[in-house]
């Protein structure tokens with residue numbers, strides 16, 4: 001039966017409260033009901049197509065309805081859909097954990113399964129605090145970077161710094177200190193930020209369990225990027241002050257930054273790494289906290305010593321999700337995805353050079369398969385990002401700016417023709433902002 005977009009929208013709005021949305025906006029802003037997806041395209045109920053230039057909130061790597069991932073999930077579906085992971089195990093969880101240990105930085109040897117990004121951050125924070133406690137030290141404070149984002153549950157929100165999401169809940173949050181993120185991608189700004197980090201650690205390091213950061217790219221903070229030298233310095237300082245380093249690679253993991261993990265650009269091994277989003281190729285909710293033998297050992301003792309990590313979620317390590325992740329990693333193994341991405345990202349960089357001539361365009365920056373363009377000269381009330389979003393949708397491209405920052409973060413299977421289309425629509429959209437104002 002053919003349903004119209006408008007009909008679906010009405011049925012939706014009668015019952016669904018959407019994420020990260022002022023629902024009243026939908027009095028004027030249409031909701032786009034998606035019927036199907038294939039490759040970089042999403043299709044609505046009236047046959048319109050949209051290039052998914054934001055990988056459906058940064059999760060999709062190899063396209064929608066990818067045949068290889070589909071096949072593996074379908075096979076798993078007929079084998080085992082779910083089983084608890086306490087006291088039991090299953091093949092997809094075991095195989096995936098081995099693969100993750102093999103491809104992540106060397107010190108990460110243990111995999112703790114969770115089921116979404118924020119929960120992985122919560123688990124890493126709890127583990128870090130608990131580790132110090134098990135070793136006889138009380139360190140009740142976490143350290144994070146300004147402009148950071150680590151998710152929206154209470155603990156994750158506490159270590160984040162996006163006022164829009166955080167301010168309202170301030171009285172509910174846990175103890176957190178912040179140091180400035182390097183202000184740009186230069187080595188000099190990394191050095192300046194490290195000096196402040198060192199000062200804080202030397203004064204308050206005995207209270208701090210962990211430094212959590214998004215390596216190289218702060219996603220929700222407007223695709224803010226910084227130099228890998230900061231990671232090198234942060235790793236050695238945290239070690240020096242007995243503070244854990246938690247690399248939140250939920251957005252940056254699985255090739256997004258040009259290497260498999262952002263930490264690889266600095267050749268560092270953190271104490272914890274959180275992974276989600278691209279982990280299942282954008283198919284199913286799954287996340288992991290990777291950690292070291294040293295952390296694992298601090299919890300390993302007789303039950304009555306009460307040192308175990310008693311944290312769980314119902315869908316921890318779901319077999320369907322693990323099989324989607326295994327298929328995703330197989331795709332990485334079968335061809336030179338990172339090499340092909342490098343060429344695509346060089347091409348994107350070259351093609352956006354012309355944006356620099358537009359007077360409403362400020363800084364343009366890129367790291368791997370993320371390119372961000374800052375618009376300048378607009379007040380927040382103008383909701384310039386929203387206008388651009390609407391323009392691009394009408395042209396068949398899904399861009400979802402973060403405030404005044406437009407970014408491209410497409411699935412890796414995007415073709416050069418589709419890149420051209422995505423860039424052309426963004427360009428025309430930016431030009432039209434001034435003429436339609």
Ligand SMILES: *Cc1c(COP(=O)(O)O)cnc(C)c1O
Nearest residue numbers: 116117118149150151219250251
């Ligand atoms: C998206 C994101 C999270 C939160 O993950 P959810 O699955 O949305 O809860 C945490 N950290 C970073 C860096 C993210 O980009």
